Amino acid sequence: MRTRLRESGAALILSVAACAGKSTTERIAEHERVRVAWEQTARFVGAEWARRTIPDAYAVRTLVRASEELRAERAKLQTDDVPEESRTRLRDALGAARARVDTLEAAVRARDRGAADRLVRDSPRANADSLLRHAALQ
Numbered sequence: 842m843r844t845r846l847r848e849s850g851a852a853l854i855l856s857v858a859a860c861a862g863k864s865t866t867e868r869i870a871e872h873e874r875v876r877v878a879w880e881q882t883a884r885f886v887g888a889e890w891a892r893r894t895i896p897d898a899y900a901v902r903t904l905v906r907a908s909e910e911l912r913a914e915r916a917k918l919q920t921d922d923v924p925e926e927s928r929t930r931l932r933d934a935l936g937a938a939r940a941r942v943d944t945l946e947a948a949v950r951a952r953d954r955g956a957a958d959r960l961v962r963d964s965p966r967a968n969a970d971s972l973l974r975h976a977a978l979q
Contacts, residue, residue, distance in 0.1 A: 868921055872931050875914045876938050877967045879907040883942040884964050890949055891958040904946035911939040
């Protein structure tokens with residue numbers, strides 16, 4: 842437990858240090874990049890699991906990690922110096938992404954490949970580069 846707490850603390854310190862000197866647009870884009878990366882990782886894992894190309898345990902472990910990372914990113918956002926409107930939008934997007942990942946994880950745990958396939962098909966497809974450009978325009 843202490844090791845995990847230390848890792849989380851170290852990650853938070855590193856993320857705060859990494860954000861120092863970055864513009865608001867760059868900080869917003871970084872939060873978006875992290876969200877998209879984990880959301881698309883979960884989407885890929887769900888699709889591959891539905892096709893029976895990866896084991897159940899790997900899918901669950903990856904989806905749990907995606908959910909944890911999205912939760913951690915939301916916590917980082919709370920301490921980041923971004924405009925309130927952007928913070929609200931990012932917080933909502935991170936929450937929605939985490940909800941989709943958690944629903945997909947539940948489908949995998951229930952071994953419901955049909956539900957997982959529907960969740961993957963209905964989940965948004967995103968390109969990190971397009972989101973970075975979008976963030977730069979705000």
